Amino acid sequence: MKYANGHEIIQLFESWSPKKLACMDNDPIGLAIGTLNKEVSKVLVTLDVNGQVADEAIAKGCELIIAHHPPIFRKLSNLRTDTPAGKLYEKLIKNDIAVYAAHTNLDVAEGGVNDLLADALQLENRQILEKTYHENLMKLAVFVPDEYAENVRLALAKAGAGAIGNYEGCSFSTNGQGRFRPLEGADPFIGDIGEMEKTDEEKIEVVFMQSIKNKVLKAMLNAHPYEEPAYDLYTLAVETNEMGLGRVGRLKEPMTLEQFAMYVKTQLDVPKVRVVGDTKKQISKVAIVGGDGNKYIHAAKRSGADVFVTGDISFHIAQDAESIGLSIVDPGHHVEKVMIDGVAKKMEQLCSKAKLSVQFIQSEINTEPFTFI
Structure with missing residues (x-):
């Protein structure tokens, strides 16, 4: 240490x-x-x-x-x-x-405030309430001499490229021929200055999250034998790594709103809660936002939640929630x-x-x- x-x-x-x-x-x-x-x-x-x-x-x-x-x-x-x-x-x-x-x-953040609150309420099958962040996938296609393709593939995988869901090292390859003429000042790995060169190459394609682009490119360039590797880089219209505010999940067992309010008091260690809605209503699906969640009552309703747990609910927002049939339990901002x-x-x-x-x-x-x- x-x-x-x-x-x-x-x-x-x-x-x-x-x-x-x-x-x-x-x-x-x-x-x-x-x-x-x-x-x-x-x-x-x-x-x-x-x-x-x-x-x-x-x-x-x-x-x-x-x-x-x-x-x-x-x-x-x-x-x-x-x-x-x-x-x-x-x-x-x-x-x-x-x-x-x-x-x-x-x-x-995963494991941050909202996950910690959802953990305290023991919510199951949880999802994000309001998406606030995502990354686009990118694709790299690089052309490598056949005998060096495996080295480049391994370097890309080590850098995180080709990770898809529960799989890693995913790639796709096609074979073809590369042609080039080294000019004066070049230091070619294959071929001679001024002479047209033809060599068997493999095209390696991998996808990766945009945030690791520089790491992936560095790994490829370091592993590639050519002085000037040929490659294509694309931003894909595919979103990944979605994250956001709030969580939505289900209780292990349904309970009435009154019972749930008492449960929130116990689990979040607060002396009082404010409640909006029919206290006899059955609660199964719960949305939660730590801190001030006034802006998210409609997101909570769209999620199918029976109740929204959040702090600092204002009088008029409480009325709006009541009008759309969304119950609220407000344990205060300090539950964070x-x-x-x-x-x-x-x-x-x-x-x-x-x-x-x-x-x-x-x-x-x-x-x-x-x-x-």
Whole structure:
């Protein structure tokens, strides 16, 4: 085991919850305060960052905080240390504590906030509620001398090309003849300068996700024997790696809305919930969005959900849901606290696999602003 640099920790985090998954305009994710260019032995994981959380990080010797809610949500016009926010930033900077925020990208990520909430409710056969991200497939067709085709195929597979569903190393080949004339200044692998050359070649075709294009091309170029390989690259009208906000799934056993509301209280560890709909209605299919889900009532209805679990539902949105026959259970925004345990455990696994010595500490500060009386 070796001590980790802050950059190494965040690289591992972003391999799981990359910034490209963020689905809110100008979502202020990433490093918000401080620097990652330092050794980090302890990381505090928290939903929010306030003065008490900063004190907790100081007391526990943490050099880095990973938070779900960005501590700087809007652009600053000044940085005054006589304001509550300014005092917080000053405290963090003076104690050399960096803060990294993963907001809507962590909502979307597999195993992120919405999956953790669905896990807590034990939802089965789950699907994405609202698609927010996808990648297009690409196809590479490369022409290789017959005797080198297998080497190139193996290099492409190792780079991730040809992975389709539960299969890997998928490719298609056709045989033909390649023709070329090396010009002055060339260093041909086959043939002579100025002479027309003809050789038996194999055309290898593979598909891959757009996000690994550079990796695949590099692998092909490194494995190919030619000085100037001939290849075609296409973007396909095929979408893959679909991800999004919210989850929809089924309960193990149906229950009434009243029973389900009590179940949500228990499973999500909240003292109260707000309910919209007939409490005697049978609930089987559930849609869930962590945080504020006001914009997604129609997506929940289209999904066939009997009930929508989300926070911060406004009066008029509740009326709209009632009018379309969608029940709601609102346990509040703070149920996103499930990310504290989820992120800490995931990062422990990733760092252990990478042989990095890092301790992930779960914040014990309750940042719920509401008191229920």
